């Protein structure tokens with residue numbers, strides 16, 4: 001009774017537009033949901049996302065969750081997630097896509113969700129790691145444990161955004177470290193990040209993981225943007 005009354009007085013709002021009320025157990029309104037289109041890459045072993053890593057690093061599967069349109073709603077949401085203190089956006093997007101992955105049944109063998117780590121200094125500035133928020137939503141939907149302690153960042157690097165492709169690769173080559181190779185041995189992991197651009201950071205993380213232990217790497221990012 002009380003919760004119904006509270007819902008009437010303070011309706012829950014859509015996480016994307018922050019204006020339309022949404023029903024219980026729903027986080028996004030229909031009009032926003034319509035503007036965020038999931039990809040079907042997770043159903044295709046060979047796809048444009050996986051191809052980015054061919055010949056660079058051994059990964060099992062790779063997918064980006066939603067179609068990226070410049071200036072579109074998803075780009076605005078990712079911007080808010082990264083720069084506007086809206087961690088719940090990452091969690092909600094993760095839940096939506098996690099449900100899609102779960103229902104597909106194709107990705108049911110994953111043992112851990114592992115976010116691309118932010119340097120502690122950067123995490124402190126932002127208040128959270130946006131990749132971890134995305135991973136948290138995925139982990140929740142998939143019923144898998146998120147582990148942010150197995151792969152850590154040991155060196156502070158400058159932001160990637162103003163760097164050339166070559167500089168980006170050199171910048172992240174040796175900044176990651178695996179804390180507990182034994183726990184990861186023979187495991188299928190879901191390595192997650194927000195936006196996939198050059199793939200330099202994901203490649204560096206994957207190389208560090210593969211050098212440390214016998215692990216199977218699957219990559220899931222929110223979107224592919226060039």
Ligand SMILES: [Zn+2]
Nearest residue numbers: 014017029032
């Ligand atoms: Zn909305």
